[in-house]
Amino acid sequence: MQTMDANDTGKAADSLPRFAVVGHPNKGKSSVVATLAQNDSIAIAMEPGTTRDSHRYPMKVDDVTLYELIDTPGFQRPRKLLAWLQGHSLSASDRPDTVAAFVNQHSDDPRYHDECELLRPIVAGAGIIYVVDGSVPYNREHEAEMNILRWTGRPSLALINQIGSDDYSADWEAALGQYFQIVRRFDAVRAPFEKHLDLLRSFGELAPKWRETLDAALEYLQALKFGRDHQALEQIADALIDMLGHQETARLGEHQDARPLLPQLRQRWQAWQREREQRQRRAVEDIYLHRRLQREESDLTLPDESDLFSERTRQLWGISKGQLAAAGFGAGAVGGAGLDAVTFGHSLGTGALVGGLLGAAGSYFYSDKLNKVKVGPLSGGFREAVYGPLKDPQFAYVVLGRALVHWYQVSQRNHAGRDVLVVTDSDGHWLDVLSRGDRNALQKSLQALARRRFDPSKRQRLIEQLELAQQAFAQWQLEQF
Amino acid sequence: MSRALTRLLDFDDQYRRDQKQDQAFLHRRDRRFAQQQQEQGKPLSVPAWLQALHALNDQRRDSGPDVRLRRWRQARWVFAGLGAVLGAAFMLGLLVYDGGRQINLTLLMALVALQCLLAVLTSVQAWLGWQPWRGLFGAQADDDPLASLRPALSARIAHTGGLLFAISGLLALLVMVVVQDLAFGWSTTLQTSAEGYHALVSLLAQPWQTLWPEAVPSQALVSASQFYRLNSEGAVSDPALLGTWWPFVLMLWLSYVLLPRLVLLVLAGLQVRWQARRALARHPGYAPLLYRFETPWVETRGEEEAPRAPAEATVALSPLPASSTLIHWAGAGMRSGAVVGALSRGPGPRQLRAGGNSTLEQDAEALREAGQRREPVILVARGWEPPTGELSDFIMDAREQWPAGTLLALVPLADEEGAALTDRGLQAQWQRFVERQQDSHLLLCAPEAQSDNTPVDADHGR
Numbered sequence: 021m022q023t024m025d026a027n028d029t030g031k032a033a034d035s036l037p038r039f040a041v042v043g044h045p046n047k048g049k050s051s052v053v054a055t056l057a058q059n060d061s062i063a064i065a066m067e068p069g070t071t072r073d074s075h076r077y078p079m080k081v082d083d084v085t086l087y088e089l090i091d092t093p094g095f096q097r098p099r100k101l102l103a104w105l106q107g108h109s110l111s112a113s114d115r116p117d118t119v120a121a122f123v124n125q126h127s128d129d130p131r132y133h134d135e136c137e138l139l140r141p142i143v144a145g146a147g148i149i150y151v152v153d154g155s156v157p158y159n160r161e162h163e164a165e166m167n168i169l170r171w172t173g174r175p176s177l178a179l180i181n182q183i184g185s186d187d188y189s190a191d192w193e194a195a196l197g198q199y200f201q202i203v204r205r206f207d208a209v210r211a212p213f214e215k216h217l218d219l220l221r222s223f224g225e226l227a228p229k230w231r232e233t234l235d236a237a238l239e240y241l242q243a244l245k246f247g248r249d250h251q252a253l254e255q256i257a258d259a260l261i262d263m264l265g266h267q268e269t270a271r272l273g274e275h276q277d278a279r280p281l282l283p284q285l286r287q288r289w290q291a292w293q294r295e296r297e298q299r300q301r302r303a304v305e306d307i308y309l310h311r312r313l314q315r316e317e318s319d320l321t322l323p324d325e326s327d328l329f330s331e332r333t334r335q336l337w338g339i340s341k342g343q344l345a346a347a348g349f350g351a352g353a354v355g356g357a358g359l360d361a362v363t364f365g366h367s368l369g370t371g372a373l374v375g376g377l378l379g380a381a382g383s384y385f386y387s388d389k390l391n392k393v394k395v396g397p398l399s400g401g402f403r404e405a406v407y408g409p410l411k412d413p414q415f416a417y418v419v420l421g422r423a424l425v426h427w428y429q430v431s432q433r434n435h436a437g438r439d440v441l442v443v444t445d446s447d448g449h450w451l452d453v454l455s456r457g458d459r460n461a462l463q464k465s466l467q468a469l470a471r472r473r474f475d476p477s478k479r480q481r482l483i484e485q486l487e488l489a490q491q492a493f494a495q496w497q498l499e500q501f
Numbered sequence: 502m503s504r505a506l507t508r509l510l511d512f513d514d515q516y517r518r519d520q521k522q523d524q525a526f527l528h529r530r531d532r533r534f535a536q537q538q539q540e541q542g543k544p545l546s547v548p549a550w551l552q553a554l555h556a557l558n559d560q561r562r563d564s565g566p567d568v569r570l571r572r573w574r575q576a577r578w579v580f581a582g583l584g585a586v587l588g589a590a591f592m593l594g595l596l597v598y599d600g601g602r603q604i605n606l607t608l609l610m611a612l613v614a615l616q617c618l619l620a621v622l623t624s625v626q627a628w629l630g631w632q633p634w635r636g637l638f639g640a641q642a643d644d645d646p647l648a649s650l651r652p653a654l655s656a657r658i659a660h661t662g663g664l665l666f667a668i669s670g671l672l673a674l675l676v677m678v679v680v681q682d683l684a685f686g687w688s689t690t691l692q693t694s695a696e697g698y699h700a701l702v703s704l705l706a707q708p709w710q711t712l713w714p715e716a717v718p719s720q721a722l723v724s725a726s727q728f729y730r731l732n733s734e735g736a737v738s739d740p741a742l743l744g745t746w747w748p749f750v751l752m753l754w755l756s757y758v759l760l761p762r763l764v765l766l767v768l769a770g771l772q773v774r775w776q777a778r779r780a781l782a783r784h785p786g787y788a789p790l791l792y793r794f795e796t797p798w799v800e801t802r803g804e805e806e807a808p809r810a811p812a813e814a815t816v817a818l819s820p821l822p823a824s825s826t827l828i829h830w831a832g833a834g835m836r837s838g839a840v841v842g843a844l845s846r847g848p849g850p851r852q853l854r855a856g857g858n859s860t861l862e863q864d865a866e867a868l869r870e871a872g873q874r875r876e877p878v879i880l881v882a883r884g885w886e887p888p889t890g891e892l893s894d895f896i897m898d899a900r901e902q903w904p905a906g907t908l909l910a911l912v913p914l915a916d917e918e919g920a921a922l923t924d925r926g927l928q929a930q931w932q933r934f935v936e937r938q939q940d941s942h943l944l945l946c947a948p949e950a951q952s953d954n955t956p957v958d959a960d961h962g963r
Contacts, residue, residue, distance in 0.1 A: 080798075080799070096889045244799045
């Protein structure tokens with residue numbers, strides 16, 4: 021955030037695409053800037069209608085500014101301003117100069133502080149992005165503002181932001197079309213990333229000299245998005261490696277019974293898993309620059325009973341022993357059963373019966389091996405009691421499913437969003453979107469993790485498999501909604 | 502310990518420190534470093550990066566090795582000491598010669614072969630990454646950056662011990678050759694002829710037969726050296742001849758115990774270095790670092806905006822004064838009979854309009870008309886929209902034109918139907934607006950509940 025410099029010169033600024041986001045107070049100007057600048061501190065910081073100074077949000081690539089968004093205060097006295105302009109203009113040709121004269125004359129007048137703040141960058145050469153609320157009916161009271169902006173003679177684009185649920189966009193479009201070169205609809209809170217790019221591309225249409233720079237900026241933004249998706253994948257992969265292979269240990273005397281240690285070790289293991297999962301969540305949010313995000317998410321919970329296929333487990337992780345067995349998924353003799361963990365019992369469809377018998381064998385085989393404390397050999401008068409890793413194949417898919425749900429929501433979330441991010445468990449068969457070969461490869465990697473036989477050299481391969489899972493999850497999400 | 506190991510540990514430390522930083526900071530920092538290196542024509546490498554970070558953080562490297570390598574270093578010293586002691590003891594034990602019978606070369610060669618085999622097995626085990634002795638170290642941390650190097654490090658320690666064993670054994674042999682009259686012979690239960698045995702030793706002596714021909718036993722020496730323990734009366738015609746085996750024994754030890762250990766130790770050292778480099782390249786922080794080096798730093802956020810909490814405001818709503826003069830700011834609630842019924846007393850209130858799309862002249866006319874009525878005025882506004890400067894100007898103009906002491910009740914609505922504003926944030930916003938006007942006759946009010954909603958002509962007041 022930089023306060024506008026009063027010494028801005030029109031010529032120097034004209035070469036750099038700059039866009040002043042202006043409008044009536046509380047119509048979503050700051051939300052638009054927050055989303056396009058990917059800065060969640062903008063929307064949160066202000067009380068509606070209290071933006072008093074202009075703030076610049078430059079888009080820089082290696083410290084070279086490609087374009088600049090300027091968040092401005094809302095109009096406070098548009099009718100008086102327009103009256104002043106009309107009273108000082110002789111003909112249409114002197115209108116831009118008259119606006120500049122107004123700014124010069126009133127730069128020290130506290131009554132016109134906001135008007136000067138919003139007009140100064142425009143007078144200095146910035147393009148105009150005029151924001152209105154498309155959820156309220158068109159009202160002629162905005163015409164004074166639109167007239168003032170027209171008087172500046174600068175390239176202008178009107179943005180119909182949808183704040184409420186009602187839609188009067190068509191009326192607005194008709195009215196705004198008379199005043200602005202381009203009219204676009206844009207939901208600052210919900211518009212997907214592709215729409216952000218479309219909007220920025222529209223900015224480039226305002227003046228031919230800006231187009232090339234804007235196109236370059238768009239390429240960088242696109243690459244940045246891909247880079248972030250990949251970084252998020254790395255975070256998910258590292259969390260999976262840590263969580264699936266995690267062990268809790270305790271020292272035992274030579275003749276001490278290990279069984280009483282089970283609850284304590286189990287509790288520590290669970291607490292560690294939660295902490296690690298939370299760390300992964302924060303890392304992903306940081307990658308997407310969501311630093312003020314409030315999140316609601318159920319804790320990763322291990323079923324209480326030692327039998328992970330109990331009724332309680334079924335309720336908790338949403339899959340019964342029979343379903344788990346039947347949904348063998350064809351992923352191999354011992355591992356296939358777990359793949360349907362994330363389907364929560366809704367997946368006995370395509371491909372679920374393939375390999376069911378093998379999967380069944382695997383799941384029952386596993387059920388006897390889960391949740392036990394292993395005791396190591398005697399060394400120095402002590403033995404080591406080890407809890408974990410949890411070899412249940414569905415655990416891996418629960419962790420992965422939760423991580424993908426969180427990633428998807430964070431990666432799609434705009435920085436103007438102020439609502440709490442509610443992360444639910446994955447409740448659909450997104451794995452169906454993956455090809456059989458990819459499912460099997462993923463399953464193998466996850467199994468190796470759970471057996472602590474994961475070679476660090478395979479991390480890159482795991483990331484590639486997760487990339488496919490990520491794409492499958494995103495595709496599944498799009499198909500669902 | 503090699504530099505590659507220290508670098509790996511250093512990198513891992515930096516990676517852990519960086520995990521507490523946000524990605525944006527890391528990208529900016531590392532991209533800047535990459536650009537500086539390119540500008541100065543310097544190589545873009547992990548050591549240079551680490552060095553730059555150390556310099557920036559004013560971190561001075563300890564003169565000694567990393568503490569995590571100390572354990573391995575100590576183990577190496579212990580193995581070296583043990584090897585030296587055991588090697589000398591082994592050789593002295595082997596060369597015990599009391600004149601009763603010759604020192605059996607067959608046994609000596611078997612033990613040399615065993616040493617050679619052990620050395621090769623140690624290396625093979627390390628190359629395969631097999632760790633049968635893993636349990637000796639107890640539980641290993643999951644995130645130990647040296648985890649993948651344990652077999653190679655262990656092999657290097659074992660070979661160090663083996664090399665010291667071979668060296669001290671060789672020295673003990675030389676000492677024994679000098680201070681004692683050693684007599685070597687060969688004996689075996691197998692029906693082996695002297696020719697066959699000679700062929701065996703000649704084969705073993707291949708590596709040095711051109712280098713030191715005297716160290717290659719002759720057929721005559723082999724024939725003269727065979728002995729049988731039962732044949733205690735078998736006199737040795739030339740005892741000095743049996744001592745001439747020592748160059749062969751020396752070269753046998755040198756070639757099949759010492760040199761293999763030396764070569765394998767060097768290979769183990771190279772393996773450690775190679776694996777340390779590979780571990781660095783596979784480190785979870787390595788690929789992201791390269792990404793940060795190569796990818797332009799894209800900044801859209803600007804600087805962080807510090808949260809600005811609005812000033813505290815205690816909302817104090819005043820009772821609605823009795824009035825039949827309403828001014829609808831920007832037409833707020835003008836078309837709602839409920840609004841008019843809730844705010845005015847008596848039928849047929851005067852409804853005026855100002856602000857919004859009214860002209861400034863229309864505002865002035867509304868002010869004039871309201872002032873003439875000489876009663877409190879109710880100013881209705883949309884509570885969900887922030888109060889603007891035009892509203893403030895309007896109130897100031899009213900104060901200048903109206904009789905002194907005229908009450909002005911400002912009523913922000915929650916909707917066009919006249920509901921009272923209940924949102925605390927919005928109420929506070931209007932409270933602050935009223936306080937900013939510094940007008941004791943300006944009241945913040947809420948519409949009163951009204952049972953009889955009389956419809957009113959919206960254009961009545963125009």
